[in-house]
Amino acid sequence: MRVYALLIAALCALVAPLAPAAEVDGVRLWAGPEGTRVVLDLSRPAEHRLFTLADPHRVVIDISGSSLASGTRLPSGDGPVSGVRSARQGDGTLRVVLDLADRVQASSFLLPPNETYGHRLVIDLGNGNGNGSEPVRRARADDGRGRDLVIAIDAGHGGEDPGAIGRGGTREKDVVLAIARELAKLVEDEPGMRPVLIRDGDYFIPLRGRIERARAAQADLFLSIHADAYFNQNARGATVYMLSQGGASDEVARRVAERENAADLVGGVRLSDKDDMLASVLLDLSQTAALSVGASVGQQLINEMGRVTRMRRDSVQRAPFVVLKSPDIPSLLVETAYISNPEEERGLSDRAHQRRLARAMLNGVRGYFHENPPSDTYIARMRERGLSEPGRYVVSRGDTLSGIANRHNVSLGALRNENNLADDRIRVGQVLTIPTSSGG
Numbered sequence: 537m538r539v540y541a542l543l544i545a546a547l548c549a550l551v552a553p554l555a556p557a558a559e560v561d562g563v564r565l566w567a568g569p570e571g572t573r574v575v576l577d578l579s580r581p582a583e584h585r586l587f588t589l590a591d592p593h594r595v596v597i598d599i600s601g602s603s604l605a606s607g608t609r610l611p612s613g614d615g616p617v618s619g620v621r622s623a624r625q626g627d628g629t630l631r632v633v634l635d636l637a638d639r640v641q642a643s644s645f646l647l648p649p650n651e652t653y654g655h656r657l658v659i660d661l662g663n664g665n666g667n668g669s670e671p672v673r674r675a676r677a678d679d680g681r682g683r684d685l686v687i688a689i690d691a692g693h694g695g696e697d698p699g700a701i702g703r704g705g706t707r708e709k710d711v712v713l714a715i716a717r718e719l720a721k722l723v724e725d726e727p728g729m730r731p732v733l734i735r736d737g738d739y740f741i742p743l744r745g746r747i748e749r750a751r752a753a754q755a756d757l758f759l760s761i762h763a764d765a766y767f768n769q770n771a772r773g774a775t776v777y778m779l780s781q782g783g784a785s786d787e788v789a790r791r792v793a794e795r796e797n798a799a800d801l802v803g804g805v806r807l808s809d810k811d812d813m814l815a816s817v818l819l820d821l822s823q824t825a826a827l828s829v830g831a832s833v834g835q836q837l838i839n840e841m842g843r844v845t846r847m848r849r850d851s852v853q854r855a856p857f858v859v860l861k862s863p864d865i866p867s868l869l870v871e872t873a874y875i876s877n878p879e880e881e882r883g884l885s886d887r888a889h890q891r892r893l894a895r896a897m898l899n900g901v902r903g904y905f906h907e908n909p910p911s912d913t914y915i916a917r918m919r920e921r922g923l924s925e926p927g928r929y930v931v932s933r934g935d936t937l938s939g940i941a942n943r944h945n946v947s948l949g950a951l952r953n954e955n956n957l958a959d960d961r962i963r964v965g966q967v968l969t970i971p972t973s974s975g976g
């Protein structure tokens with residue numbers, strides 16, 4: 537017996553050094569407002585140990601039997617991380633050190649390979665106060681003016697998750713952020729509305745985190761902005777989606793939802809993340825109301841976007857998108873174009889086209905909410921008085937140009953001139969400038 541034990545021990549000693557060492561061949565760092573994530577690409581799973589040290593503060597990750605692949609560049613510091621360095625220990629352990637300006641909470645987990653990445657070791661750093669800062673829930677104060685409508689604008693993907701990538705190298709996460717920022721600027725300038733950018737930088741937010749941020753901001757509408765991709769580069773056109781509680785409206789919708797829902801896996805969410813509130817929430821009546829509002833806003837978006845870009849479908853499509861699962865906020869996902877179509881990829885990266893898309897989305901949102909404003913909002917109060925902002929009128933269903941001219945005590949000709957209208961046709965949600973003098 538003893539001999540066998542010795543023999544086995546000797547064999548193990550022989551075998552251990554022969555096991556191929558794991559190589560770390562990529563290190564990425566993403567600093568966001570709610571935390572910082574460091575991702576190490578591993579050639580195979582490896583045991584690791586994480587601990588923190590003080591004076592100066594740092595996080596140390598020891599990966600056993602590993603080395604840094606030659607040519608691998610370590611990221612420079614960002615957020616709470618002032619620097620990243622690595623060293624090979626005598627026992628074959630790779631030590632990665634994150635230098636910190638301050639103490640942080642650190643945790644780590646391994647992710648198995650997926651379509652985009654291989655094995656990954658993810659290190660999450662909080663923002664010093666537990667698990668990142670909790671968004672503050674704002675009270676809705678009523679000062680008689682009426683509150684602003686809150687439009688949550690969600691640029692899809694980000695950080696570790698690039699989203700779809702065009703043939704020219706355009707990344708979905710970049711162009712949708714550009715469109716989201718344009719839209720936020722327009723909403724900011726819109727009387728009675730306020731934007732909340734769910735993501736405002738190149739970092740990753742889990743799908744549920746996006747919903748939570750919109751809820752914390754008490755959003756009236758949640759718009760998730762994306763770009764589609766398909767292996768056939770002829771596929772083109774924009775699509776507006778809402779949540780389906782069952783299956784998808786068609787095969788394309790099912791595929792798109794599957795791809796967008798995979799964002800959490802690409803972005804590095806712990807796989808044990810559970811599907812918490814959903815089951816109970818699906819039967820909730822408030823969700824039925826939110827779905828019906830979403831369907832109407834979605835149709836207005838399609839009408840307006842159809843003026844500036846090709847639409848793949850002229851009705852709102854349905855599929856089980858995780859990011860649209862807010863129980864009480866009307867939520868829509870807009871696939872603005874096919875990034876896999878070379879012509880549409882060029883459009884997506886074009887500043888002027890990004891602006892056109894954003895303006896069309898604003899027009900759709902405005903068109904819906906001026907007709908159906910929640911009663912405690914500024915827009916509702918203004919409309920009760922038959923006006924909108926001084927000097928500005930938003931067209932509602934049933935309005936005629938002559939009726940608007942009468943109500944504001946201006947001539948039809950002056951109203952037409954002021955707005956460069958060739959005829960008397962107007963559309964819901966359109967903004968008219970009301971001339972200051974009646975002009976005869």
Ligand SMILES: [Zn+2]
Nearest residue numbers: 692699762763
């Ligand atoms: Zn997407």
